[in-house]
Amino acid sequence: MAEAKRSLNYEASFIISKPGSDPQPYLWRHGVSEDGIEMEHLDQQNGPGREVVRIGNNVSYFESHRPAYTLASGYILGPLPHVLLNEPMSLLDAYEFVVVGKGRISGRAAQQIRMVSKDKSRFGYNLWLDHKTGLPLKINMMDIKGQKIEQIQITTLDVTDTPSAFFERIDTNALPEVVQLPDSKENKQNWQLGFVPVGMEQVKHSVRQLPENGGPLEYIMISDGLVDVSVYLQRATATASESDIVARFGSDIYYSRVQGSVLVTVIGKIPASTANALASSITLVQ
Template sequence: MNLKLLRLLALAGCTLPAVGYVAAQATPAPAASAVESRSINDWLMRMHEASRKRSYIGTFVVSSGGAMSSAKIWHVCEGDQQMERVETLTGAPRSIFRHNDQVVTFMPDHKVVRSEKRESLGMFPQLLQSADGRIADYYKVKQEGAERVAGVEADIVLLVPKDNMRFGYRVWTEQKKGLVVKLQTLDTDGKVLEQAAFSELQLDAPVKMDKLLQMMGKVEGYRVEKPVLVKTTASAEGWVLKAPVAGFKPMSCYKRPATANPVPGEEPLQWIFSDGLASVSVFVEPFDRQRHERESSLSMGATQTITRQLDTYWVTVMGEVPMATLKLFANGLERKK
């Protein structure tokens, strides 16, 4: 599923991608006042509640780095149960079903179905229900008027970062209930890096959860794969970050066996960080001279990627944050002695 689509769903409350240490010592963002924190948290929680209480069908379009992709979404809520079906309309055919934390992806070209559980990365709304108010510490909200999107009237709100360690967001929310209908990711100068929006949207659509569940379970004729994810901690695997990156906290860490018989202690590792809105993943795997040719940096829309060799390991850092922020993660990773 497209990273931007995942972010929009995350914003809607669903469970669903060489600077030295001088930059790391930059003055931290000032703590948010109680009023600021309440304002941004109330606004984010309104978006979350809008998704929980509304069913809809829509076509979702993503524009990033000169490329465009689209998908059709069916979304339904029944009590605490959340269900979605996403059909890609561009690129390789994919059908993605999500029931709460269970995600099933159909790949008809290969007759493969991938079934896995995906945990929340600790983004809101879970973050708002804790004592941690770091979203308001690192972002502020500005109202920017109203506009019509996909046939509905929407309020426009700007999420402005208080430092240069993260990107900003311009968000359009449907006026009556607050459902996210459009999202832009902005660089540190306010330039649009990526845009995601519904081109058509039917609110309160007659989507049936039982029908989607039946479709999700029809795996006859497909090879079912269940990727193995072993929950762990970076420390237990021998890794530390020498200095914290402002606002980003570790959310989860997994070992991802790449083969049926991985060498113990050499399974690829994914360490995930978040500031409550943006996330960064640090991947570590054994260095392979045939596959890992040279270190590189890559920007594609809002998604930034850095690769580097660290002793006998290959490190890939990826996230929708400024490249300088990724470099702090890449340069700060250290193997424990």
């Protein structure tokens, strides 16, 4: 799958379906130039639009609500799970990959593969890969009860010998300049997670001051490369709810609870039980 995603010339249409939201259609193009440079284009088809163009390790974002900009990156920030598509072997610590059987997706023969969280702390996935090319045809996210909660479905796929003519029309000199991001500032970590799901690790940490003397807000992100989970910590106030607050928005959980003197909020595509385990494991850094 990873080799096919990087090396083939193709154009695909796909739809993302989430509970409570209208299906979102996308156009996805990929090509490799004569010089061996990867080119990619992702276009959101509904609404005000969002287009992304990647040429090598530069990704340019064009959105209606902000000026265009370019980031130095080898992948597009978007709905496609880039680690799964580009580095599936890196997920072996967190998931078991099980070959299930064969099927047919959008008129193409497909191999079905099931991804199962090794410690049952995350949702699972059902993948269907094109039998001929290895490209993904469908990705279903499944909750702990086996119910589908999110889907990426390829509707058309055209694999060609040469890149799409779309890439010939791109003037690379006219693309926005690369934004130079400031170096991240290291902050003292006051809180730590006593529980981290198998295969996940802390990838971000920051502290910022809330307005009107709201005190510090500490932020921790953990990830397995496929799922990112954000944990926010701030001083609990007298108005904070004594009961846990749990809400689900599509495949995302919002979980908030008071743990001692701190209000912990966990957000991510995980079961509520995992969010509870994360929030309950918060301790002061010794």
